[in-house]
Amino acid sequence: MSRYRYPPIPESEVTPWELFEQRRRFLKRGAALAVAAAAPGLLFTPPARAWQATLARQLEGELPSRSLADGEALTDVKDATTYNNFYEFGTRKSDPEVYAHRLVTAPWSVAIEGEVEKAGTFALEDVLAGQDLEERIYRLRCVEAWSMVIPWIGFPLAELLKRHAPTSRARYVVFESILDPDNLRGQRRSIIEWPYREALRIDEAMHPLTLMAVGMYGERMPNQNGAPIRLVVPWKYGFKSIKSVVKIRLVEEQPTTSWIDQNPEEYGFYANVNPEVDHPRWSQARERRIGENGRRETLMFNGYADEVAELYAGMDLNKHF
Ligand SMILES: Nc1nc2c(c(=O)[nH]1)N[C@H]1C(S)=C(S)[C@@H](COP(=O)(O)O)O[C@H]1N2
Numbered sequence: 001m002s003r004y005r006y007p008p009i010p011e012s013e014v015t016p017w018e019l020f021e022q023r024r025r026f027l028k029r030g031a032a033l034a035v036a037a038a039a040p041g042l043l044f045t046p047p048a049r050a051w052q053a054t055l056a057r058q059l060e061g062e063l064p065s066r067s068l069a070d071g072e073a074l075t076d077v078k079d080a081t082t083y084n085n086f087y088e089f090g091t092r093k094s095d096p097e098v099y100a101h102r103l104v105t106a107p108w109s110v111a112i113e114g115e116v117e118k119a120g121t122f123a124l125e126d127v128l129a130g131q132d133l134e135e136r137i138y139r140l141r142c143v144e145a146w147s148m149v150i151p152w153i154g155f156p157l158a159e160l161l162k163r164h165a166p167t168s169r170a171r172y173v174v175f176e177s178i179l180d181p182d183n184l185r186g187q188r189r190s191i192i193e194w195p196y197r198e199a200l201r202i203d204e205a206m207h208p209l210t211l212m213a214v215g216m217y218g219e220r221m222p223n224q225n226g227a228p229i230r231l232v233v234p235w236k237y238g239f240k241s242i243k244s245v246v247k248i249r250l251v252e253e254q255p256t257t258s259w260i261d262q263n264p265e266e267y268g269f270y271a272n273v274n275p276e277v278d279h280p281r282w283s284q285a286r287e288r289r290i291g292e293n294g295r296r297e298t299l300m301f302n303g304y305a306d307e308v309a310e311l312y313a314g315m316d317l318n319k320h321f
């Protein structure tokens, strides 16, 4: 499989981070003996690039990998990075790849607030520190009835939340994406109410399948896929998997979300993939797997029913869509 490459960087703009990345790729190609012929640039990491150095270290070597897509072929990395929904850059599938270089990802911090004992705003390097990254291959099913199979790199959201000690009143988790209309051209239009907001029930957030992803296809997260850190909830429609997260707030009452505010008839709080509950304007029984001809049957909970169905025991999924 050919690997996605970031666009070449002019020599004049090569920073310690890029040198670090180049070295990492080199090491990965099997030259592990090149024992840190430590490029001098690496000895000094400017604060703005601190998380990138942390992540580069975490990505070195082989990460544990788990396939949770029944051996279905990975989506071509080219498709996964050029056919995107990231309305902050516009509503065409091609917009994110064209404009996402404007996303400013360094420095980056995440506010963790509300019903937690350890609230605050944390530099991304501190969020990443001590997390064991792993690769997880998941199906991603968009509410628009297309799907992909993506090898994410990340760590369970539960590991992050536990560190901040949710109180007994924490029943839901709200996430917010970056707000930066100067750089995010889509935010100069009222496509939805910005910033993009999503939410989970606390047991969904703590479920071991729920990931905070910082990379895909063996590399750090491309901007168009939600750099530097995003949510991935594989049994829910893709719009729940919020990109470029800057805030996580634990709350007591069920919150609203950007999509519910936009159109409560069409979008519910749960958004579980469900072939039996149609979108008001189209069927959800089948899906188009990007890169394939024809259509596949959509699976209940996107194929993760054994793991997650019990979260919804006794709920009417026609009502709680
Ligand atoms: N902030 C933000 N997050 C977002 C979106 C968005 O427009 N903005 N789109 C969602 C939708 S509809 C989908 S299908 C997935 C797509 O993720 P991908 O582009 O990495 O495949 O991201 C989700 N996360």
Ligand SMILES: [Mo]
Pocket: 085, 141, 142, 143, 144, 237, 238, 239
């Ligand atoms: Mo989507």
